[in-house]
Amino acid sequence: MASITFESVGKVYPDGTRAVDSLDLEVGDGEFMVLVGPSGCGKTTALRMVAGLEDITEGEVRIGETVANALDPSRRDVAMVFQNYALYPHMSVFDNIAFPLRCRRLARTEIRERVEKTAGVLGLSEYLRRKPGALSGGQRQRVAMGRAIVREPQAFLMDEPLSNLDAKLRVQMRAEISSLQRELGVTTIYVTHDQVEAMTMGTRIAVMRKGVLQQEGPPQELYDQPANLFVATFMGSPGMNLFRARIVESNGALHCAVGDQQLDVAGRSLDACRGREIAVGIRPEDLSAQVEEGQPALETTVVLTETLGAERLLHVGLQAEPVVTDDVLEIAKDIDATVASDLEHESHHVTLVARVDASFGPTPGAKVSLGIKPQKLHFFDLETGSVIR
Amino acid sequence: MRARYTWRAFSRELIFLALAAFFCIPFYLLFSIALKPNSELFTSPLSFPTSPDLGNFSEAWKGQAGVGLGRAMFNSLVITVFTVAILILIGSLCAYALARRPSRLSNALYFMFVLGIIIPFQLGIVPLYVLFRKIDLIGSYLGMITLWVGVSLPVTVFLYTGFIRALPRDYEEAAQVDGAGVLRTYLRVVFPLLRPVTGTVAILTGLFVWNDFFISLIFVSGSDRVTLPVAVYAFVGEYFTQYNLVFAAVTIALLPIMIFFVFAQRQLIRGFTSGVRG
Numbered sequence: 001m002a003s004i005t006f007e008s009v010g011k012v013y014p015d016g017t018r019a020v021d022s023l024d025l026e027v028g029d030g031e032f033m034v035l036v037g038p039s040g041c042g043k044t045t046a047l048r049m050v051a052g053l054e055d056i057t058e059g060e061v062r063i064g065e066t067v068a069n070a071l072d073p074s075r076r077d078v079a080m081v082f083q084n085y086a087l088y089p090h091m092s093v094f095d096n097i098a099f100p101l102r103c104r105r106l107a108r109t110e111i112r113e114r115v116e117k118t119a120g121v122l123g124l125s126e127y128l129r130r131k132p133g134a135l136s137g138g139q140r141q142r143v144a145m146g147r148a149i150v151r152e153p154q155a156f157l158m159d160e161p162l163s164n165l166d167a168k169l170r171v172q173m174r175a176e177i178s179s180l181q182r183e184l185g186v187t188t189i190y191v192t193h194d195q196v197e198a199m200t201m202g203t204r205i206a207v208m209r210k211g212v213l214q215q216e217g218p219p220q221e222l223y224d225q226p227a228n229l230f231v232a233t234f235m236g237s238p239g240m241n242l243f244r245a246r247i248v249e250s251n252g253a254l255h256c257a258v259g260d261q262q263l264d265v266a267g268r269s270l271d272a273c274r275g276r277e278i279a280v281g282i283r284p285e286d287l288s289a290q291v292e293e294g295q296p297a298l299e300t301t302v303v304l305t306e307t308l309g310a311e312r313l314l315h316v317g318l319q320a321e322p323v324v325t326d327d328v329l330e331i332a333k334d335i336d337a338t339v340a341s342d343l344e345h346e347s348h349h350v351t352l353v354a355r356v357d358a359s360f361g362p363t364p365g366a367k368v369s370l371g372i373k374p375q376k377l378h379f380f381d382l383e384t385g386s387v388i389r
Numbered sequence: 390m391r392a393r394y395t396w397r398a399f400s401r402e403l404i405f406l407a408l409a410a411f412f413c414i415p416f417y418l419l420f421s422i423a424l425k426p427n428s429e430l431f432t433s434p435l436s437f438p439t440s441p442d443l444g445n446f447s448e449a450w451k452g453q454a455g456v457g458l459g460r461a462m463f464n465s466l467v468i469t470v471f472t473v474a475i476l477i478l479i480g481s482l483c484a485y486a487l488a489r490r491p492s493r494l495s496n497a498l499y500f501m502f503v504l505g506i507i508i509p510f511q512l513g514i515v516p517l518y519v520l521f522r523k524i525d526l527i528g529s530y531l532g533m534i535t536l537w538v539g540v541s542l543p544v545t546v547f548l549y550t551g552f553i554r555a556l557p558r559d560y561e562e563a564a565q566v567d568g569a570g571v572l573r574t575y576l577r578v579v580f581p582l583l584r585p586v587t588g589t590v591a592i593l594t595g596l597f598v599w600n601d602f603f604i605s606l607i608f609v610s611g612s613d614r615v616t617l618p619v620a621v622y623a624f625v626g627e628y629f630t631q632y633n634l635v636f637a638a639v640t641i642a643l644l645p646i647m648i649f650f651v652f653a654q655r656q657l658i659r660g661f662t663s664g665v666r667g
Contacts, residue, residue, distance in 0.1 A: 053562050073565040080566045086559035090581040099577075103568035147567065157566075 001187050002064030002154040003029045004050055010058030011045050011211075019045040021211040022059070027155075027204075030185045032178070034202030036192055037234070038330060042211035043191045047157050050189060051080050063154060074103070079148035080157040084164060085140050087132035087147075093119070094128040097146045104151075118150040121180075138169045145180070155187040162197065174200055195235050199223065207231050209330070223283075229385040232281050232378055233328055238313065240281040240378065241352040242328065244321035247273040256280055256377075259319035259348070264296040265374045273379070273388060279323040281378035284313070287354035291371035302366045303351060307358060314354040316368060322350045325385060419643075423636040430633055442633075449637035453623035456613055458641050461620035464609075466645070467530055468616060469598045472537040473591050476545045479538065480590065481583055484549030485575060489561075499550060505543030511603070518607060528612030536608060541594045548593075552586040553579075588657055599646065617642040 004027040011020040020042040027033040035043040048054040050061055052073035061068045068076055079100070087096050094115055101111045119125045122142040132140055141161060148156055161177070162170045178201050181188050192198055198205045199219045206216040207230070215227040226232035232240045245256035245263070247270050254270050256263040258280070270278075291297045300316035354370055362368055379388040422434070424441040450458050487495045487502075517536065518527070526532030560582065564574040580587075602618040609615050615623075621638040624631060650657075 051562075051566050053565070073562075074568045074570060076566075078566065080563065082559050082563060084557070084559060086557075086563035088560060088563075088578055088581075090584075099564070099569075100567040103573065147563075151568075 001029050001185060003027060003031075003062075004155055004187060004189065005062040006046065006059070007062070008059035009046070009049065009056060009061055011042070011049060011054060012057045019211050020049070023211075023213055025206055025213060025216060027187055027189055030187055032181050032188045032190065032201060032203045034190045034192060034198040034205045035208060036195055036198040036205055037208035037214075038193055040210075041208040043193075043208050044159055045211075046208070047080075047159055047189055047191045050076075050155070051078055051157050052076050077151075077153050078155045078157055079151055079153040081144045081148050081159065081161045083160045085132070085144040085161075087140060087143055089132055092129050092131055093124060093135070093143050093146075096132065096143055097124075097150050100147060100151045114150055115146075118146045121149075122146050137165050138173060141165065141173055145177070149180070149184060149186075153186065155189065156181070158188065158190045160192055161190075162192070163194075170197075177201065196237060199235070205235075207234060209234075225387075226281075226378065227387055229279060229281075229323070229325060229328060229380045230330070232380065232387075236283060238284050238353045238355075240283055241287070241350075242279055242281045242323040243318060243350045243352070244277055244323055244382070245280045246277045247275065249274060258298065259321075261299060261319070263298065263372065263374075263377075265377060267374055268377065268379070270379065270388065277382060278388060279325070279380040279382050281380065282352075282372060282376060284353045284355040286373065286376035287314075287352065287356075288371040288373075289314075289354070289356040289360045289368070291369050295371045296374060297369040297371045298352075300352065300368050300370055302362045302364050302368055304364055305361060307361075310358055312356050312358045312360060314356055314360075314362070314368070314370075316352050316354060316370065318350045318352050319348060320350045321348065323380075323382070325382065419636055419640055422633055423640045425633050427631065427633060445633045445637040446641065449624070449634045449641060452620055452638075456615050456620055456623075458617070458620055458638060460613065461615050461617045462642070462645065464530075464614050465599055465616040468533045468537065469595055471530070471534045472541070472598050473595045475534065475538050476541055476594055477587055477590060480542055480545030481549050481580060481587070482575070483542075484546045484553055485579060487546065488550045488553035489558075499546075502543040502546045502550075506547060510540045514604075514607060521608065528609050528614050530614060533605070533608060533614065533616075536604065537594075537598050540604070541597065545590050545594060548586055548590055549583065552583060556582060592657065596646070 006023045006025040009020060009023040010018070012018050023042075023046060025033075035046060037043050045054055049056050050063070050068070052068065052071060056069045063071075063076060063078065088099065091099070097115045097118055098111050101114060106114075115128070116125070119128055122145060124139065124142055124146060127135060127139060127143075132143060135143065141164075144161065158177075162173055165173060174197060177190075190197075190201060202219055204216060205219050205222050207214040207222065209230050215222055215231045222231060223235050226235060226240075229242070233242065243258060245258045247265075248255050248257045248262070250262065254265055254268075254274065256265050263280075287298075298318060300318050303315045303317050305315070306313040352370075380386065381388055418435070421437050422430070423445055424443070425438040425445075426440065426442040429438060452458050452461065487499050521527050521532050521536070526535065556579075560578050561574050564578045569577065600618065601616070602622065605616040605619045606622070610619055621635065621642055624635045624638055
């Protein structure tokens with residue numbers, strides 16, 4: 001096992017496209033690091049640079065203490081799981097898993113032992129003679145994992161390995177990969193565009209956008225303390241609610257003026273923002289249907305409700321200006337182009353999503369007060385997108 | 390639900406059967422003339438022989454001009470098999486480099502190969518003959534194989550390059566990360582994936598070489614390395630031709646190819662139609 005270090009790593013393609021820009025990241029020995037971000041953010045390029053499948057234009061990638069920049073992929077001792085698995089279609093499952101061992105010229109008996117042991121761990125023992133074409137998606141995924149773990153490499157590199165599976169299988173495989181990684185203790189870099197995957201699997205997450213690392217840290221830290229608007233909106237499903245507000249002073253205390261409502265933000269240091277317009281964010285679960293006495297609240301109108309069994313998602317309308325920045329639009333476009341278009345055309349009105357108890361079921365059109373804990377509010381600079389703390 | 394067998398379906402079947410029968414006419418003529426004694430050849434050329442004469446085949450097998458059909462068949466086999474094998478080896482490697490290392494040089498080389506397809510090889514026959522005579526390659530296996538590899542390489546490279554360009558790189562990348570060097574990646578991973586196009590190349594060039602008359606006539610005629618078509622042509626005389634022997638020789642020449650098709654048909658079709666799945 002080894003740590004993997006990106007030191008000011010950059011990648012510029014011959015046509016001038018900059019895929020990765022000054023990436024500094026340290027993946028500790030045995031750590032499960034998830035690189036997450038929307039399409040084209042440079043996460044796969046970063047992974048491929050570790051594997052040696054892309055040349056490194058700037059900076060240094062180190063695997064353990066070795067600078068890997070000029071090292072051939074075959075000599076890096078890392079194993080990679082590809083998005084489409086890249087199983088050799090003409091070889092049986094046994095031969096696929098045995099391939100990396102044969103490349104190392106191990107003895108036949110040792111190859112057989114190791115392949116059979118790996119197949120046993122992954123529940124593939126009865127499929128060893130089959131060709132990949134005769135396997136289900138989940139089984140193929142396991143073979144790809146088998147080919148990676150049989151070598152006992154210094155690190156696993158996984159490029160969206162679950163994206164070809166259906167939702168149910170994805171959840172199952174997510175858990176399997178996580179527990180396998182914990183068991184083996186192998187340093188892992190896992191690339192995904194799915195923030196749920198990132199949150200559930202990674203011991204640390206690195207969020208990337210347009211080739212630039214936005215924030216890295218444990219999943220809960222990124223969720224609770226996003227460094228900027230991009231991370232705030234990218235992490236979480238449903239995403240963080242955002243609206244514009246002006247910081248005003250009334251009765252000697254600072255308030256957020258949201259439309260014609262005023263939100264008490266006592267205890268938050270917003271002195272530097274006095275008189276300025278900022279972006280305010282709040283997670284759906286931090287909007288509460290029960291408003292305690294004296295608690296700041298937002299007056300909203302129910303637009304629609306979605307029942308999820310144990311809880312309910314309330315979509316409510318709020319008189320406020322929407323936050324339409326590049327970060328937000330990019331995330332919206334990633335979800336659906338029409339969402340981004342709606343957002344651009346929205347004015348004086350924002351739709352918030354609140355996660356409430358399933359027993360609370362107001363009808364559409366009803367007026368609802370949603371309680372807010374000021375310490376759960378997130379404030380962002382509208383120009384830079386950075387968090388205001 | 391079972392579809393009803395209608396008159397329309399019946400008449401369609403009838404038309405196709407008639408068409409199939411039409412395609413069998415040359416084979417009927419081939420076999421019937423090959424079995425006819427000399428006397429019957431000109432009196433009733435199209436009818437089935439009244440007393441089939443298998444002696445034509447043994448006569449034809451002996452051959453003309455000193456080289457038997459057995460020897461000619463062996464020559465054809467050696468030249469075809471070695472040409473195809475070398476073409477597959479060199480052509481696929483060459484195409485792999487052209488397809489996977491895009492540069493100005495590789496584009497220029499690829500263009501040269503395309504030119505090789507466009508320009509008729511017959512244009513170069515005379516200088517080639519002079520050169521081959523100088524280096525003593527006329528009437529030899531080595532000469533014929535070298536010549537055929539050169540003539541067929543452009544089309545081979547063209548077919549392989551197109552296929553490799555469409556092949557996902559993931560397999561090669563996976564092999565590299567798994568620890569395979571370039572040669573192992575090519576031999577163990579890439580080459581087996583080229584099976585469909587290898588089948589196409591083998592059939593196209595194999596048939597081309599096996600059936601060729603023109604080049605063989607020029608480069609091996611008069612030697613003991615004559616190929617089947619040239620050996621068959623030896624039965625055609627300047628003043629008199631025994632057509633029953635010619636047809637018997639043609640039938641013998643056809644047999645290896647027909648046997649090959651009968652036994653390899655399923656694999657060939659599977660090879661042509663299957664892509665890369667994994």
